[in-house]
Amino acid sequence: MSKKYKTAISPTREEDYSQWYQQVIKASDMAENSDVRGCMVIKPWGYSIWENIQKNLDQMFKEIGCKNAYFPLFIPKSFFEKEAEHVDGFAKECAVVTHTKLEDDGQGSLNVAGELTEPLIVRPTSETIIGASFSRWISSYRDLPLMINQWANVVRWELRTRLFLRTTEFLWQEGHTVHSEEQEAIKLTTIMLNIYAKFAEDYLALPVIKGEKTVSERFPGALRTYCIEAMMQDKKALQSGTSHFLGQNFSKSSNIKFQNKEGCEEYAWTTSWGVSTRLIGALIMAHSDDDGLVLPPRIAPNHVVIIPIFRNEEDEIKVKTFIEDFLPQLNNTSYHGDKLRIEYDDREISGGEKNWQWIKKGVPIRLEIGPRDVANQSVFMARRDKAHRDKDSISRNEFLNNVVSFLDDIQFNIFNRALKFRESNTFLLDDYNEFYDFFTPNNIDKPMIHGGFAYSHWCGDIKCEEEIKNRLKVTIRCIPLNSKYEEGKCIFCSSNSTKRVYFAKNY
RNA sequence: CGGGAUGUAGCGCAGUUCGGUCAGCGCGUUCGGUUCGGGACCGAAAGGUCGCUAGUUCAAAUCUAGUCAUCCCGACCA
Structure with a gap:
């Protein structure tokens, strides 16, 4: 397995972030450009969000x-x-x-x-x-x-x-x-x-x-x-x-x-x-990966998609009977005061293809149900917050009893991943040269993903803010509400400062 | 609105230098068959006035001019 896994989205985030963003939207079928310049058509998957x-x-x-x-x-x-x-x-x-x-x-x-x-x-x-x-x-x-x-x-x-x-x-x-x-x-x-x-x-x-x-x-x-x-x-x-x-x-x-x-x-x-x-743009750019959209369950159009797997008519009947018996129980499950949103995908296309479509659409839980699962009274579960090959067989009852906590766990993981990402890319910078390097890409022609949030001192002078913007295209995103009094020197002019602010490149 | 790039089938692209069986490839779609628990395979078919409009020419996807759109960088912004 020296070969890299093929990703559903190409280019990847690393290769070309803004192209990746557009491809995620296309692959998940959320929206498209319209005939009117600058206006978008929000398609059902996007509108549902x-x-x-x-x-x-x-x-x-x-x-x-x-x-x-x-x-x-x-x-x-x-x-x-x-x-x-x-x-x-x-x-x-x-x-x-x-x-x-x-x-x-x-x-x-x-x-x-x-x-x-x-x-x-x-x-x-x-x-x-x-x-x-x-x-x-x-x-x-x-x-x-x-x-x-x-x-x-x-x-x-x-x-x-x-x-x-x-x-x-x-x-x-x-x-x-x-x-x-x-x-x-x-x-x-x-x-x-x-x-x-x-x-x-x-x-x-x-x-x-x-x-x-x-x-x-x-x-x-x-x-x-x-x-x-x-x-x-x-x-x-x-x-x-x-x-x-x-x-x-x-x-x-x-x-x-x-x-x-x-x-x-x-x-x-x-x-x-x-x-x-x-x-919705924030949602896409904060959580999605190189296989497409990743949706937090609380906002996802569907929480669970069920994909039947069978190879002959006999199995088909067994599998579908099993699913149809299982569906009403799932449908009655409540999730944060709402009903669980289930999609039973019985379209006549290959299971693998279906699977990838739902991965790209970011559905939190995919359930593959085949004859083996029917025999064991189990389901085969894949979670969008994990690798696409990382799937588990669990008993049907265990799934029913735990589906809400699985979803909560996915929600929690997605949040934490984003939080860790932000924390590991936020730095206290107190030296202007360091600050300058932080916001300057190594290769100007093909600016890679670089920088992050700089939590630095600012004297409060609009001129320092403006000069930094002119030089580095970096702006003060905000003066955080929870900032504490701290004596320091303005990152730009070295005048006295009493608090830190967040500097970053922005959309 | 300035600089750059691109526009060929639903999607991704080749062909443009040097005009002449170049209208093609991969994926997808439809049909038939073989498969079948991790993006299946074989065969057949459908699908494009090559962004648009003029011009040059016996002949234009290919050259020229204009125009429109998209993307990237800048200015602006939720």
């Missing part, structure tokens, strides 16, 4: 009293212009609707016609249009807090796109809250950040660092931006969720006022927070 993300997050939002609503896709240009920083941040990437109809030119083509007096912007985010509604909904402190979320699509006209990570149109949720007290609004942004972190870690098995963005990385119009940052397998950081404290910026521009207990009118304090289909 999104539905699971929605379902679980939605529940978490509702638990803290948030309600869902829906606001228009179009934002009048005049609304958008109200918040100056906001305009600066998004103006360059807005799709704008200027006409309302098409007219036949009599030669087989259509001309745009019916010009609008005021152009409509396709929402890149909805603070301004939601703010307009909120200003009508709120008049008294008794109306507060107001907590609204919407599941929607947004458009940001990006120059360079990548499936799930950055597409022109993407799906997300955006929550918008209004409060009478500044501290209450700030507290809500951290509550949301904790929800995101918990969701990422418990469901996506994605270890994240909770932190605050520096001024230059803030959401346009926000006073503070909190974020969760995760490390991908190419050691780059991916911002996976954000929560913004907007102060009174948007309440002033949208005129969101309320009468307080003393009867005086005040501007309210607002927040906004969101996660997007980018989470």
Whole structure:
């Protein structure tokens, strides 16, 4: 066995990380590029993951009293212009609707016609249009807090796109809250950040660092931006969720006022927070291997796939009878308050081929059931968190009794693997030369997977941050919330610093 | 939007230098047979106006111009 095993995905992560990423998506049949530049078609396997993300997050939002609503896709240009920083941040990437109809030119083509007096912007985010509604909904402190979320699509006209990570149109949720007290609004942004972190870690098995963005990385119009940052397998950081404290910026521009207990009118304090289909990109890049997708059970479209194995009709009947007897019991098993999601794959294609399709799709547990298993009342189990040849025969009852703990174990392993990866690629760097080498690939022409997170001192000067970005394309991903007071010297200018921040290359 | 690369069957590619049986290969698909507990084998078949549009030429996948798309690097960004 001197020959290397053939991997299902080629190139491998090591050979060409970004090609590997695209091949994983193709092989798992999650999504594809569409005929519209920069936009993706999310196929059933990918959409099903999104539905699971929605379902679980939605529940978490509702638990803290948030309600869902829906606001228009179009934002009048005049609304958008109200918040100056906001305009600066998004103006360059807005799709704008200027006409309302098409007219036949009599030669087989259509001309745009019916010009609008005021152009409509396709929402890149909805603070301004939601703010307009909120200003009508709120008049008294008794109306507060107001907590609204919407599941929607947004458009940001990006120059360079990548499936799930950055597409022109993407799906997300955006929550918008209004409060009478500044501290209450700030507290809500951290509550949301904790929800995101918990969701990422418990469901996506994605270890994240909770932190605050520096001024230059803030959401346009926000006073503070909190974020969760995760490390991908190419050691780059991916911002996976954000929560913004907007102060009174948007309440002033949208005129969101309320009468307080003393009867005086005040501007309210607002927040906004969101996660997007980018989470699916994070999921892929954090866990998948050279055989394709690896899905954490809590978010997988299917938990278990059953693959019947037989060589003749007699065996086929035996095997199928066994499985059909076994299925209802499996279906009744509950998994974290949900039903176990089982796929019985009885398509007429070879077992090996089926097996590899499900490996590439990342299903946590594969069960091969053949005549030998029927005779022994057992099943042959393979786990996606282990090597594809590493399979075990266990009794059917043992499987039934333990399937939930197997899934939990897979979830746990995937999380731990990602956590260890992040930890072993995070370094306390205190010397600029060391820092420079850390972020410089050995071969510039073919930059290999290199770097990681540098946990280093920063004096707080925006100029140091900017210079590092210019030189190395490395940015401060966040100032971690749990950072401790520590005296040190800024990695760039050697001025005094009191805390460390995370530096990394990012998506 | 700047620099680079690529575009040939569902997927992965060869052929382009030097225009002339070059429209091919592997995988996949369909059919038939043999197999059968770790991506099976044999045989047959289907499938492409060579990204698109002009041009040069007796003749273009091949040369020229334009155009579109994708990927990589940069700027921008969740």
